[in-house]
Amino acid sequence: MATLYLIGDPVAHSLSPAMQNAAFAALGLPHRYELLRTPADELGVVVDRLRRDDVLGANVTIPHKERVGSLLDQIEDTARRIGAVNTIFKRGGALRGDNTDSGGFADALAEKDVEVRGRRVLLLGAGGAARACADHLIREGAHVVIANRTPERARALAEAIPAMVGAGHSFGTLSPAPRSLDDYDVIVNATSLGLHGEDALDGVALRPDIAIVDVIATAAETPLVRRAREAGCVVVDGLGMLLHQGVRAFRLWTGLDAPLAAMRAALPRST
Ligand code: NDP
Secondary structure, eight states: OOEEEEEESSOTTOSHHHHHHHHHHHTTOOOEEEEEEOOGGGHHHHHHHTTSTTEEEEEEOTTSTTTGGGGSSEEOHHHHHHTOOOEEEEETTEEEEEOOHHHHHHHHHHHTTOOOTTOEEEEEOOSHHHHHHHHHHHHTTOEEEEEOSSHHHHHHHHHHHHHHHOTTOOEEEESSOOSOOTTOSEEEEOSSTTTTSOOTTTTOOOOTTSEEEEOOOOSSOOHHHHHHHHHTOEEEOHHHHHHHHHHHHHHHHHSSOOOHHHHHHTSSSOO
16 A cells, blocks of 8 residues: 655645545555645655655645755656646656646646637636646647736746747736636636635626636635636636546556546536
């Protein structure tokens, strides 16, 4: 039996233990996925603990995704590009860091047939989740506009994008979010708004031909997702991204194809 951890602070709200433990049970694997609340000053000690033989790997969440890479032995290309690690796995005794958020986001969109190539995408947020989403959207050829409360952070993301996705892609920045969505086909909420019942587009009307993507993975629907369903939009909620980043992490830890149906069934709503 081996243990896997979710390293972050806070972690208590996470749906990952239910989802990953359901996957281990479905395949008859004796592993356990556990929450490990990790204050910043304990990150080094916790990463050392991952080196023990009875630990298979970990997920990493706020606030350690950017910092943890410097404590690992090797960083995969995707995590290096995005500048954040969300999955730690082992190969030959070495601790390696990867980022499955960008691929999980891509898989969640694909599952709902949301095409972004050539489409006008409003990306709300400029933190780690927004970087993972931007990585996929811009490489796929979407016309992306980034809107963020703090303009400096939007600018910092814009400046990081050429190194992330290569030169020659065009995108814009706005601050704050627009009051009308006339110029957009797809909206991606990659802020933390919605975690505590906030509407990331409060007071902004939704059209049924817009696709709404929300990264917030909570047991209850966010106000934005609820409004989008009522408006008749195609909706990709945060559980879809959570599911697919978890599927990719499971494969890195075990080398096995993840039992998608069991993982989906362990989440609180169908995604
Ligand atoms: P960060 O702290 O790096 O970024 C938070 C973002 O939200 C920033 O753009 C911030 O704006 C914005 N924001 C926060 N509060 C407000 C507010 N009151 N008004 C306007 N904007 C606000 O977090 P991450 O990017 O790492 O994570 C964001 C969310 O994505 C989290 O809830 C996380 O759980 C979720 N997530 C979900 C995943 C999934 O699998 N579904 C995967 C990864 C993340 P500013 O820059 O102005 O502070």
